[in-house]
Amino acid sequence: MSFSFDITCESKPGNGDFARTGVINTPHGSIQTPAFIPVGTKATVKSVLPESMKDLGSQALLANAYHLYLQPGSDILDEAGGLSTFMNWPGPTFTDSGGFQVLSLGVGFKKVLAMDSTTFRSDDVIAHKKERLAHVDDEGVTFKSHLDGSMHRFTPEVSMQVQHQIGADIMFAFDECTTLHNTRVYQERAVSRTSAWAIRCLDEHQKLTQSRATHPYQALFGVIQGAQYEDLRRGAASDLGSMTTSGISFDGFGIGGALDKEALGTIITWVNQELPREKPKHLLGIGAPEDLFVGVENGIDTFDCVLASRIARTSAVYTMTGRFNISNSRFRRDFTPIDEECDCYTCANYTRAYMHHLFKGKEILAATLATIHNERFIVRLVDQMRSALQGGDFGELKKEFLGRYAAKPVSSGDKIPLS
Numbered sequence: 001m002s003f004s005f006d007i008t009c010e011s012k013p014g015n016g017d018f019a020r021t022g023v024i025n026t027p028h029g030s031i032q033t034p035a036f037i038p039v040g041t042k043a044t045v046k047s048v049l050p051e052s053m054k055d056l057g058s059q060a061l062l063a064n065a066y067h068l069y070l071q072p073g074s075d076i077l078d079e080a081g082g083l084s085t086f087m088n089w090p091g092p093t094f095t096d097s098g099g100f101q102v103l104s105l106g107v108g109f110k111k112v113l114a115m116d117s118t119t120f121r122s123d124d125v126i127a128h129k130k131e132r133l134a135h136v137d138d139e140g141v142t143f144k145s146h147l148d149g150s151m152h153r154f155t156p157e158v159s160m161q162v163q164h165q166i167g168a169d170i171m172f173a174f175d176e177c178t179t180l181h182n183t184r185v186y187q188e189r190a191v192s193r194t195s196a197w198a199i200r201c202l203d204e205h206q207k208l209t210q211s212r213a214t215h216p217y218q219a220l221f222g223v224i225q226g227a228q229y230e231d232l233r234r235g236a237a238s239d240l241g242s243m244t245t246s247g248i249s250f251d252g253f254g255i256g257g258a259l260d261k262e263a264l265g266t267i268i269t270w271v272n273q274e275l276p277r278e279k280p281k282h283l284l285g286i287g288a289p290e291d292l293f294v295g296v297e298n299g300i301d302t303f304d305c306v307l308a309s310r311i312a313r314t315s316a317v318y319t320m321t322g323r324f325n326i327s328n329s330r331f332r333r334d335f336t337p338i339d340e341e342c343d344c345y346t347c348a349n350y351t352r353a354y355m356h357h358l359f360k361g362k363e364i365l366a367a368t369l370a371t372i373h374n375e376r377f378i379v380r381l382v383d384q385m386r387s388a389l390q391g392g393d394f395g396e397l398k399k400e401f402l403g404r405y406a407a408k409p410v411s412s413g414d415k416i417p418l419s
């Protein structure tokens with residue numbers, strides 16, 4: 001089986017205009033959408049067994065091409081039979097292209113991605129006082145490995161070769177991801193660069209698909225950039241949405257880069273009005289509960305984010321009544337589960353007091369149990385949105401959830417989907 005996307009329900013009164021449910025079919029299985037895709041950056045969701053990810057309802061996992069290229073090397077994943085076999089995850093997989101790492105390890109080093117557009121805008125404050133780890137030019141990106149300092153070069157062609165070797169079911173085109181701090185001129189340049197790279201990705205993808213015809217089909221998603229600018233976002237979406245070369249076009253689309261939290265729904269709407277309706281849309285690196293509602297109601301089919309697992313390792317846990325820190329002393333003698341309403345393995349078997357003890361004692365199990373809970377919470381929340389869409393009562397679910405979820409302000413650092 002190759003790749004397909006079927007829309008199963010849309011345009012129900014009570015849901016958003018673009019909100020829909022569907023099924024993404026891949027050679028490694030199907031994904032009921034909308035769906036949250038947990039991140040296993042280096043072919044592992046940190047501290048959690050693949051079996052546990054399946055048990056908590058994860059339908060697919062997303063790994064990172066940049067990290068796997070550097071370690072262990074994408075050729076090793078190829079030899080192993082691809083990402084799925086290598087990591088013993090039988091379901092569908094995604095890889096992101098490495099474009100975001102270009103930002104986080106290079107030009108945008110130490111800068112905050114998105115969510116606050118009120119501060120300064122400049123392209124020059126990049127990597128202040130730090131050695132720049134990456135240099136972007138029109139052909140690609142030269143970067144220094146954060147592991148051993150060795151020099152490497154990613155071009156659209158190299159990104160496609162690396163992602164084909166890794167073998168995920170869904171790959172992303174190599175893009176230049178910017179921040180809200182970059183100037184308008186820089187954003188324009190990044191959008192046109194991403195467009196030129198998109199064509200090269202499609203060409204290389206087609207060559208590799210033909211030369212590796214014995215491998216399962218891998219789908220390629222184009223990535224829409226353009227920061228907070230309507231003309232740039234619309235232009236990028238209509239450009240990539242209609243892009244055809246070597247007889248092929250993109251199988252779906254990712255919405256990436258700088259996304260101001262307040263403008264998230266507006267930006268997704270602009271993009272959706274330009275992109276082909278029948279293709280799946282993925283929102284890159286967004287995973288806070290309130291943002292997931294905005295994404296789904298505006299037509300996003302899949303999401304990925306490291307937030308759930310990253311904050312779990314720092315003892316922050318989600319509950320239906322908000323997020324809190326389990327290492328707070330008030331939980332020392334609290335023998336109830338993290339969240340009474342949660343159906344995860346952790347909540348079925350362990351108490352807040354035990355979780356508190358594990359974090360205080362710096363026990364490795366703390367990360368495992370907290371990650372299982374947080375990933376289940378987010379996966380289940382999006383599953384509930386999917387059911388609500390089918391029943392036409394998404395608006396009610398949103399109102400009820402957000403009314404109870406007294407979200408504390410999240411520090412800007414949490415918003416960096418750095419893998």
Ligand SMILES: [Zn+2]
Pocket residue numbers: 338339342343344345346347348372373374376
């Ligand atoms: Zn739980």
